[in-house]
Amino acid sequence: MTPLPEPDVSNETVVETYNRLAALYDWFITPLQAGTRQRALDLLAIERGEHVVEVGCGPGHALVALADRVGPDEDIVGLDAAANMAGRARRRAVREGVNHQIEICLGDARSLPFRENVADVAFIEDTLELFAEDEMTTVVGELKRILRPDGRLCVVTMERAGAEDDLFVRAYDWLFERVPGYERFGCRPIYASRTLEEAGFEVERRERLHRAWVWPVEILIARPM
Numbered sequence: 412m413t414p415l416p417e418p419d420v421s422n423e424t425v426v427e428t429y430n431r432l433a434a435l436y437d438w439f440i441t442p443l444q445a446g447t448r449q450r451a452l453d454l455l456a457i458e459r460g461e462h463v464v465e466v467g468c469g470p471g472h473a474l475v476a477l478a479d480r481v482g483p484d485e486d487i488v489g490l491d492a493a494a495n496m497a498g499r500a501r502r503r504a505v506r507e508g509v510n511h512q513i514e515i516c517l518g519d520a521r522s523l524p525f526r527e528n529v530a531d532v533a534f535i536e537d538t539l540e541l542f543a544e545d546e547m548t549t550v551v552g553e554l555k556r557i558l559r560p561d562g563r564l565c566v567v568t569m570e571r572a573g574a575e576d577d578l579f580v581r582a583y584d585w586l587f588e589r590v591p592g593y594e595r596f597g598c599r600p601i602y603a604s605r606t607l608e609e610a611g612f613e614v615e616r617r618e619r620l621h622r623a624w625v626w627p628v629e630i631l632i633a634r635p636m
């Protein structure tokens with residue numbers, strides 16, 4: 412296994428980057444995510460009435476899709492550490508007419524402001540890979556803490572295991588290590604399934620897809636063991 416490149420900057424710096432670039436992210440990145448997000452939500456097979464929490468909700472596209480899936484009487488909670496992302500998510504919920512269903516919190520994935528065993532489903536998309544390795548373990552531990560014992564977790568991420576020689580993985584490593592300032596975005600492929608298993612999840616499904624034909628993304632569905 413190749414070592415995971417670790418950021419020299421703190422998560423607070425990464426959050427500040429997303430806070431500043433929230434509008435650009437919303438315009439340019441989110442259109443690329445639509446297909447993989449839809450597939451992830453299909454694999455999660457959310458049932459009406461389930462209580463769903465999304466961590467690192469960004470500008471709120473998944474929250475709107477989730478609201479549709481849980482049905483009109485259920486609340487979804489989205490959490491993000493960047494105020495501008497949370498603001499965009501709130502405005503999106505209003506525009507889409509689902510704001511009565513969506514509660515958005517400003518908070519930290521490393522210490523979630525929720526009680527234990529409250530969620531049937533936890534969703535985290537393109538966010539776990541922003542953390543240093545020890546913090547990733549903390550975030551996954553928090554996701555496990557808030558999930559009910561029979562709950563399920565969906566992680567959408569860039570999986571490194573089995574893809575170390577992938578050109579895209581190598582390109583990310585090059586960006587991370589060689590391009591000054593890149594690590595402020597935080598993203599790089601990670602050992603996601605290993606992190607989940609070490610935190611006490613059983614990964615029951617993995618699906619590898621591509622965004623825009625070249626950007627490999629893995630959808631992992633896991634349950635607390």
Ligand SMILES: C[S@@+](CC[C@H](N)C(=O)[O-])C[C@H]1O[C@@H](n2cnc3c(N)ncnc32)[C@H](O)[C@@H]1O
Nearest residue numbers: 429467468469491492493496519520536537538
């Ligand atoms: C790459 S964006 C993904 C946003 C959204 N999930 C999506 O797929 O469009 C990563 C998000 O994680 C958020 N984030 C980073 N560190 C965080 C932390 N410690 N707690 C909560 N959110 C965090 C950022 O503010 C940003 O909105």
